[in-house]
Amino acid sequence: MAKNYDVVVVGGGPGGSTCAALLGKAGKTVVLLEKARFPRDKTCGDAISGSLRVQKSLNIIEKLKEQTHAEINGVEFSSPEGVILDIPFASPGFCCKRFIYDNIVFQEALNNADVIQEFEVSELLKQDGRIVGVKGRHKDGREEEIYAKLVVGADGAYSVVAQQTGCLDLDERHTITAVRAYYRGVKNLRGMIELHFVDEILPGYFWIFPVGDGVANVGVGMVDSFMKKKKQNMPNAMMKIIKENAIFKQRFEVAELQPGSLKGWRLPVGSKRRTMHGDGFVLVGDAAALIDPFTGEGIANSMVSGEIAAEWAIKALEAGNFSGEFLQGYEDAVWQELGAKMKASYRLQKIGNIKFLTNMIIKKAARSEQIRNSLKSMVEDIEHRNNIINPAFYLKLLLA
Ligand SMILES: Cc1cc2nc3c(=O)[nH]c(=O)nc-3n(C[C@H](O)[C@H](O)[C@H](O)COP(=O)(O)OP(=O)(O)OC[C@H]3O[C@@H](n4cnc5c(N)ncnc54)[C@H](O)[C@@H]3O)c2cc1C
Structure with a gap:
């Protein structure tokens, strides 16, 4: 017999895991479908941005502190001319490898919801134009259909749910491409996240984020439209800074690249509002293009949207209404919470250009x-x- 749930959540990143955990805690029947097996890596800068409210409601801050991480006391900017500026934080933040952090959030989903790992969703099931479930494939090749009153697409930047509902929009003016690698032995790590506006990557930036245990997450990012115009090769740009830039080559003199850690991915940023709901579905996190356009931080926004999606799933279940018209309320609530921040950060991004x-x-x-x-x-x-x-x-x- 086909499985039937109140809610299917596709994707177990911080957005999907938050949503599934909160729905499970609220007593709803929910299944989280994840194509990888946790713990899994996620290409990221690893700066755990301030979703403090959600982190507190999931009770995960102490769990994070028990794992390898770096405490961050401020941000260091440097200008193209090489002037350095330190901005201390009022209270410390964290950097933590996503391999570790995402697993902490994922455990909350495991503790509160049904979870199927190594299950890749390939198709949305529709009835009278409304999404009523998903079809996917287990690792052993078995196909399965799972039905639900609501589908939450939390499957990241290339979301299948967004794609098949016509919501995926990787507009090159509102998408960033970034690469990151892990290095051990970078000199002068000071417990700060570092954003460097260096000539080799303008208009974009080079970052160095300590992640604990003597390792740093190092990367570059640039808006796609500029990257195309400049014919920028991102890994080459990063290596050029590390090996040739007068300031940084000394800091990387004895640093060792961790094998296999150089990876790239895209960041759909919220400088443009995308549709994130419809009949029988909502989108959260990167699937809804909710990354901060200036800082590139999306973890917090994925968790915030995951929380709001859980609230609206509960409202829809209570009202017995899963129409796009009703779920417009979800999109409005997300935009109410994040919209002003997106606009302000977009302005900062433009100044940085x-x-x-x-x-x-x-x-x-x-x-x-x-x-x-x-x-x-x-x-x-x-x-x-x-x-x-x-x-x-x-x-x-x-x-x-
Ligand atoms: C290079 C880089 C640097 C970044 N730096 C930072 C940073 O320092 N701080 C920050 O806050 N943000 C950063 N971001 C953004 C951040 O990584 C994302 O915003 C965040 O991961 C969004 O979380 P999510 O849960 O929406 O999606 P994801 O974390 O992408 O999770 C999606 C999940 O869905 C699963 N999935 C995908 N397709 C399917 C499918 N078909 N079926 C089943 N499962 C599926 C995936 O396996 C994955 O586990 C960075 C991004 C990049 C690329």
Whole structure:
């Protein structure tokens, strides 16, 4: 007999695992379908962005602290001219390999929901135009159909659920390509995440994020439209910085690339709003293109959208209404929570694309406490990111 659930969640990353865990805790019948076997790697910078509210509700912060991680006390920016600017955080953050972090969130799903691993969803099942379930294949080749009142697509940047509902939109102006690798032995790691606006990768950035145990996550990222225009080869750009850049080649002198760790992936960013619902389905996280356009952080937003999807699944189950019209409420709630942040971060991304402005802001901030404090509030408090288009900010900058 075909399995039948209240909710099927496709994808066990932080977005899908959050959603499945919360639905299970609320007493709903839910199955999480995941094509990999956990723990699994996920190409990422490993900066565990601030989904503190959701992390607390899942009770995972202490579990993270017990595992290998790096405590992060601030962010270091450097300008194309090589000026360095430190912005300390008010409270520490974390970097942790996704191999570890995602498994912590995934365990919450395992503890609260049915989970089928090594099951790849290939097709959406439809009835009268509405999604009513999924079809997929187990590792041993067995095919299975699983039915549900609601399907949650949390299957990442190339989401099958988004693809087959016509929602997948990897618009090159609103998608970033990034590569990352793990290095052991990078000199001068200071418990900061480092974002470097270096000439080799403009308009984009080079990052170094310590992840604990003497290892750093190192990478570069750039908006696809610029990457195409510049015919940029991302791994080559990263290697050029590491091997030839006057500042960084010394720091990587004795660093060892961890075999097999150089990988690339795409980041659908929320500088453009995409459709994330329809009859019988909603999308969360990367499947809904919810990555911050400036920082490239998407873990927090995937978890926040996973939480909101769980709330709306419960509402839909109570109302017995799984129509696209009803689920518009989900999309509006996500945008209500994240929309202003996306807009503000998009503005910052655009500033970062202008070399002379990046040089000027970092140089002045390195000299002026007043400018540093303005930037500090922009880093910590998303509301203040709007100041980047406030003429008063530039006046302060010119007078500093
Ligand atoms: C190079 C790079 C650097 C980044 N750096 C950061 C950073 O430092 N901090 C940050 O917050 N974010 C960062 N991001 C973004 C972050 O990785 C994503 O936003 C985040 O992983 C989104 O989580 P998710 O749960 O939506 O999707 P994912 O984490 O991608 O999880 C999707 C899951 O779905 C599964 N799946 C896919 N297809 C199927 C299928 N057909 N059937 C069943 N299962 C399926 C996959 O195996 C996977 O486990 C970075 C991204 C990249 C590419």
